[in-house]
Amino acid sequence: xxxxxxxxxxxxxRRLPLPVQDAPHDTPEEEPKRPPAQEEPSQVQASKEVAxxxxxxxxxxxxxxxxxxxxxxxxxxxxNNADIQSIITALTAKGKESGSSGPNxxxxxxxxxxxTHPSGRQPQPQTSNDSKRxxxxxxxxxxxxxxxxxxxxxxxxxxxxxxxxxxxxxxxxGCTLDNSLTNIQWLEKMSSDGLGSCSIKQEMEEKENCHPxxxxxxxxxxxxxxxxxxxxxxxxxxxxxMAMIQFAINSTERKRxxxxxxxxxxEDHFPYFKHIAKPGWKNSIRHNLSLHDMFVRETSANxxxxxxTIHPSANRYLxxxxxxxxxxxxxxxxxxxxxxQQKQPNPELRRNMTIKTELPLGARRKMKPLLPRVSSYLVPxxxxxxxxxxxxxxxxxxxxxxxxxxxxxxxxHSKRVRIAPKLLLADEGIAPLPPAGPVKEEKPLLGEGLLxxxxxxxxxxEETQHGEDMPQxxxxxxVESPPLEEWPSPCPSFKEExxxxxxxxSCSPTPRPKKSYSGLKSPARCVSEMLVIKxxxxxxxxxxxxxxxxQPPCLDEPELVFSExxxxxxxxxxxxxxxxxxxxxxxxxxxxxxxKTPIKETLxxxxxxxxxxxxxxxxxxxxxxxAKAEGLDFSPVRTPQGAFGSLPDSLGLMDLSxxxxxxxxxxxxxxxxxxxxxxxxxxxxxxxxxxxxxxVPKPGxxxxxxxxxxxxxxxxxxxxxxxxxxxxxxxxxxxxxxxLEEDPLSSDNITWSQFISELR
DNA sequence: CTATGTAAACAAC
DNA sequence: GTTGTTTACATAG
Numbered sequence: 001x002x003x004x005x006x007x008x009x010x011x012x013x014r015r016l017p018l019p020v021q022d023a024p025h026d027t028p029e030e031e032p033k034r035p036p037a038q039e040e041p042s043q044v045q046a047s048k049e050v051a052x053x054x055x056x057x058x059x060x061x062x063x064x065x066x067x068x069x070x071x072x073x074x075x076x077x078x079x080n081n082a083d084i085q086s087i088i089t090a091l092t093a094k095g096k097e098s099g100s101s102g103p104n105x106x107x108x109x110x111x112x113x114x115x116t117h118p119s120g121r122q123p124q125p126q127t128s129n130d131s132k133r134x135x136x137x138x139x140x141x142x143x144x145x146x147x148x149x150x151x152x153x154x155x156x157x158x159x160x161x162x163x164x165x166x167x168x169x170x171x172x173x174g175c176t177l178d179n180s181l182t183n184i185q186w187l188e189k190m191s192s193d194g195l196g197s198c199s200i201k202q203e204m205e206e207k208e209n210c211h212p213x214x215x216x217x218x219x220x221x222x223x224x225x226x227x228x229x230x231x232x233x234x235x236x237x238x239x240x241x242m243a244m245i246q247f248a249i250n251s252t253e254r255k256r257x258x259x260x261x262x263x264x265x266x267e268d269h270f271p272y273f274k275h276i277a278k279p280g281w282k283n284s285i286r287h288n289l290s291l292h293d294m295f296v297r298e299t300s301a302n303x304x305x306x307x308x309t310i311h312p313s314a315n316r317y318l319x320x321x322x323x324x325x326x327x328x329x330x331x332x333x334x335x336x337x338x339x340x341q342q343k344q345p346n347p348e349l350r351r352n353m354t355i356k357t358e359l360p361l362g363a364r365r366k367m368k369p370l371l372p373r374v375s376s377y378l379v380p381x382x383x384x385x386x387x388x389x390x391x392x393x394x395x396x397x398x399x400x401x402x403x404x405x406x407x408x409x410x411x412x413h414s415k416r417v418r419i420a421p422k423l424l425l426a427d428e429g430i431a432p433l434p435p436a437g438p439v440k441e442e443k444p445l446l447g448e449g450l451l452x453x454x455x456x457x458x459x460x461x462e463e464t465q466h467g468e469d470m471p472q473x474x475x476x477x478x479v480e481s482p483p484l485e486e487w488p489s490p491c492p493s494f495k496e497e498x499x500x501x502x503x504x505x506s507c508s509p510t511p512r513p514k515k516s517y518s519g520l521k522s523p524a525r526c527v528s529e530m531l532v533i534k535x536x537x538x539x540x541x542x543x544x545x546x547x548x549x550x551q552p553p554c555l556d557e558p559e560l561v562f563s564e565x566x567x568x569x570x571x572x573x574x575x576x577x578x579x580x581x582x583x584x585x586x587x588x589x590x591x592x593x594x595x596k597t598p599i600k601e602t603l604x605x606x607x608x609x610x611x612x613x614x615x616x617x618x619x620x621x622x623x624x625x626x627a628k629a630e631g632l633d634f635s636p637v638r639t640p641q642g643a644f645g646s647l648p649d650s651l652g653l654m655d656l657s658x659x660x661x662x663x664x665x666x667x668x669x670x671x672x673x674x675x676x677x678x679x680x681x682x683x684x685x686x687x688x689x690x691x692x693x694x695x696v697p698k699p700g701x702x703x704x705x706x707x708x709x710x711x712x713x714x715x716x717x718x719x720x721x722x723x724x725x726x727x728x729x730x731x732x733x734x735x736x737x738x739x740l741e742e743d744p745l746s747s748d749n750i751t752w753s754q755f756i757s758e759l760r
Numbered sequence: 761c762t763a764t765g766t767a768a769a770c771a772a773c
Numbered sequence: 774g775t776t777g778t779t780t781a782c783a784t785a786g
Binding site for chain 1 (some may be wrong): 776779
């Protein structure tokens with residue numbers, strides 16, 4: 001463990017063949033799949049059903065709730081004393097039964113558990129009454145569904161809503177974050193998502209809404225640095241060009257935009273570029289478009305117009321909204337959100353920001369662009385509190401697996417699982433994924449963190465193996481596309497890699513104009529390969545980074561091929577940080593479907609291997625999920641809008657993808673995972689949001705850390721069991737109860753666990 | 761080293 | 774002049 005105690009999450013995934021125990025197969029598909037798009041709480045009922053069906057198997061009074069935004073995902077509240085293993089086993093069986101269609105991912109939360117915030121102000125536990133609960137629930141549900149989508153990933157910190165509340169309340173104190181956030185105020189105005197062309201307008205509206213001043217006032221930071229809206233305007237947005245491009249493109253329905261429109265969008269949303277930035281920023285935009293494989297240029301039918309699109313596999317569907325989502329329309333604080341998610345800028349950043357344009361570039365630069373990378377590990381889950389189901393205690397399931405898995409495999413493979421919710425994205429990408437580039441071997445963990453995608457080991461192996469030829473060729477396998485819907489988000493982290501990978505793969509099918517990289521890679525090359533290759537190439541090539549590719553106008557679907565056989569493919573899938581292997585697949589698939597991907601076929605091999613060849617992982621997507629993000633990346637989460645439909649998760653994914661994994665501690669047993677303290681999450685909600693923070697608790701910036709979660713949300717640790725992947729990962733859950741904000745109870749933060757317990 | 765930003769050379773329109 | 778592609782260099786982490 002390297003690391004910082006703070007890092008909350010540790011995920012490891014093991015792929016085990018979980019012996020599916022016999023589990024009760026009662027309910028084949030219990031879960032109704034929710035349309036990803038919908039975030040609404042409608043599903044409650046379904047969840048009940050499911051629970052019931054399954055209930056038998058579970059040992060104790062376990063409650064299962066359908067995840068509000070994640071399809072095929074259920075949240076399982078487990079009593080502290082429950083036999084986790086048995087539960088895991090049962091869930092695994094259940095998941096297997098359900099198959100892809102049913103619930104196959106389970107987020108395990110200890111009821112007693114880890115409560116989120118220390119502070120916990122739990123208001124009152126009023127709870128005892130069910131009625132109360134219901135009320136709460138209803139409220140929650142009722143109030144605003146919308147928010148949820150927005151980002152799934154929220155920083156552990158107080159949610160926007162909370163902040164808002166707090167802030168609104170005038171408690172500045174409450175909003176410690178705000179301060180930092182203030183910098184970002186400008187963001188408030190922008191919300192783009194999906195707006196497409198309209199975005200601007202909205203933006204305008206938003207701007208109007210937000211009176212800069214007002215907002216400032218609200219936010220005001222104690223520090224006194226009053227960041228005015230203006231300032232914010234003048235300041236350079238904390239997003240990389242790549243992230244902004246993604247935001248722009250993803251703001252359109254078709255997910256494509258002309259260069260000019262991209263310029264316009266950016267200017268509209270980030271006044272800095274319109275008024276302050278040097279003209280050269282456009283050159284940078286173009287440079288980024290050309291450089292990053294994730295950006296694919298498509299030509300209109302008539303060939304006259306070229307549109308820039310984001311390669312589906314790489315696309316986290318990050319949008320500004322995702323990055324920070326304004327809870328309420330109008331709520332001014334959204335920006336904060338963003339920041340928090342992304343990384344909170346350190347104090348330094350703030351300073352810089354405050355400084356404004358005048359600062360020399362160097363100075364400004366310090367504000368490192370934050371990609372939408374969100375902290376990946378936190379998996380924000382908003383529970384609209386659906387009805388919880390109680391599973392009946394039943395027999396225990398045998399499960400030795402869990403423990404063993406956890407300890408051994410997990411440890412080894414540190415794969416993270418993302419739960420994504422949809423987050424949003426990735427950074428752009430956000431959040432930059434783990435650096436793909438370098439995927440350093442050293443970091444298996446890391447890698448996962450960011451890019452869960454690739455199994456490190458495998459990669460290494462491959463690397464060693466392949467000299468030049470890759471075995472894979474032989475076995476290219478097409479990945480079936482997992483339903484993106486299910487896991488929309490993720491992909492962020494690897495995104496680039498993916499993109500590359502897909503690109504590569506694509507090559508074969510459709511020879512593109514561009515050069516293919518070293519011979520075509522067979523489609524087979526998998527991500528892993530890609531990575532490997534990447535490394536090598538990078539090393540070799542080291543410097544140039546170019547991508548050459550042109551994308552044919554619309555390809556159809558991409559087919560992704562994995563070099564490895566199914567089993568291998570699995571790995572691959574596992575690898576993906578994002579959400580899950582599935583996600584990866586899904587991503588690929590997703591994309592595949594829609595577009596073929598032949599994108600850049602050729603890459604310059606030698607000379608400038610850099611990006612083109614290598615998958616660019618880091619880039620935003622890494623997304624995710626994801627995350628560094630980009631992605632979102634901001635590269636952020638993703639809801640796959642385009643192909644998939646909008647899933648909220650993209651953001652989260654992105655974020656997730658990003659960094660943190662490194663320091664994740666391993667646990668020997670599942671129980672350990674559950675029990676383990678939430679690291680410092682509580683303290684760092686924010687930090688979590690920001691990768692950097694996460695990694696190292698910055699002593700320096702206490703501010704950032706928010707003491708407690710706000711009312712609606714709480715952080716808690718949990719395990720994610722993905723039956724599709726047979727993986728078990730530890731994660732941080734950022735639970736927010738939309739709508740609760742208002743409710744005192746909620747505000748109190750009922751911890752998730754508490755909440756659950758109440759349900760019981 | 762990597763990711764990112766910036767500048768610039770060039771090419772094709 | 775715009776759009777794209779590449780290189781090269783600088784800088785932060």
